[in-house]
Amino acid sequence: MxxxxxxxxxxxxxxxxxxxxxxxxxxxxxxxxxxxxxxxxxxxxxxxxxxxxxxxxxxxxxxxxxxxxxxxxxxxxNLKIVHSNYEENNTSLEKQVEARDSVDWVSKIIEELPEQQKIILQLRDIEEYDFDEIAKVVDMNPTAIRVALSRARKTIREKLTKTHRYGIQ
Amino acid sequence: MVFNSIEKLLEKYDNGETTIKEEQKLKAYFTQDDVVPHLESYRVMFQYFSTTKQEDLYTKDVPLKTKKSNIYQWISVAALLVLSLGIFTTQFGDNKKTYSELTMQEQKDYDQAVEVFSLVGSKFDQGESNMAAFGLMSNKLSQGVGKFEHVSEFSEATNKMFKSKKKKQNK
CATH class of the missing domain: 1.10.1740.10 (RNA polymerase sigma factor, region 2, helix turn helix motif)
Structure with a gap:
């Protein structure tokens, strides 16, 4: 070759x-x-x-x-820094500023998802793979993939509406 | 596009039940600007999905090292071997032909050479028979030498006798 x-x-x-x-x-x-x-x-x-x-x-x-x-x-x-006293509900000023650019905000939300969901969402919503192809990559059955995908999508939207409520609108 | 159908699609989408075609429909719908406010969060999502696909590209070059195969070196070595083998066989081997394969001239030469060799060979035979005579003579000669030894032994013995006589005379 x-x-x-x-x-x-x-x-x-x-x-x-x-x-x-x-x-x-x-x-x-x-x-x-x-x-x-x-x-x-x-x-x-x-x-x-x-x-x-x-x-x-x-x-x-x-x-x-x-x-x-x-x-x-x-x-x-690396040592992980854990914020134990961190409260998600009070959106800080910094976060509000970030939220202005709400498209970037989506990628930040995705960052917080579990790895498995990240991979599935990436393959499905961005690369538009069908479920059989995703199944090959992540080695899961289509039903489990659907569930994970649904969870990921709902989480993103939930967090987005939160930022919308506190931030932009 | 009918608003109701979009809402239905979104519900299916949230449950992970939409097909790729339906998702593409949604993407197309949400990339236009006039979207109902309460669907704003979807708009952000779908815009993010389509922009990352278009913009996030891998542009770096990958240094592909070709494994330099030594095959050409080995071919040259093989060629050299074949060549030398060829020369060797044409020079030394395979040159034997039967008498019938020779041309007329070569046959003549060969016949002459054989004749000369046989002539020399016969003369050599004669020489050898002469040499046999020499051999006989030398054999006799060595017999003669053996006899001569007897003579010398005899003369020694007589000398001793003469010496003892002379001694007796002196006393």
Missing amino acids: TQTDFTKLVLPFKDKVYRLAKRLLVSREEAEDATQEILMKLWNNSQKIKEYRNIEAFAMTMTKNFCLDRLKSKQAQ
């Missing part, structure tokens, strides 16, 4: 890999590093790649696993 063949093969989903990585790792640089890592891994195994029927799903699964591993090792390294 030549470089051009590989680029052609990877082109349709490299942005999706990057977006999923960014969704999970949050920081732009880390997501770029992760994407590069994934693409390099694919390239090094480019002989075996042809055997996979769905390369995109395979790449997305790789990305998911890679990022979750990253997060795990990060958590092990």
Whole structure:
């Protein structure tokens, strides 16, 4: 497989890999590093790649696993700062300012979702995968995926209406 | 678009039951600007979804290192081997031809060469029979030497006798 063949093969989903990585790792640089890592891994195994029927799903699964591993090792390294006396109801001034740009606000809300829901929401609402494809990536049955997706969507909207009530409107 | 159908779709959406087509319909509806106020939160969501898909792109180049295969080096080595083997076989091997395969001139040359060799060979035989005569002579000669030893032994013995006689005469 030549470089051009590989680029052609990877082109349709490299942005999706990057977006999923960014969704999970949050920081732009880390997501770029992760994407590069994934693409390099694919390239090094480019002989075996042809055997996979769905390369995109395979790449997305790789990305998911890679990022979750990253997060795990990060958590092990760093101390977490826990706000035990933090109250969500009193939207601070800072939050209100952030809420002005309500589209960005959505990404902040998604950041707070559990990893599994983040991945499913990303794949469904942004990348528009069907449930079978998502099932391959996250290794869950479609019903469970639906439930997680519904939960994620409801949480986002709940938090959004909260900010709307306190913030913009 | 009928407002009711949107509301119904949204309910299905919240339960995770919409199809991708229905979701695309919703996205299309909410990306336009005039949205009823109480659906504002949906508008924010769907706008976020469609903008991230369009804007968040991976633009960095990935350095793809091609594994430099040594195959060309090995091909040159193989070529060298084949070439030298070819030269070797054409020079030394496979050059044996049967008599019938030779051309007329070569056959003639060959015949002459064989004749010369056989002539030399016969002369050599003769020489060898002459050499046999020499061998016989040398054999006789060595017999003669053996006999001569007897003579010298005899003369030694006589010398001793003469010496003892001379001693007796001196006393």
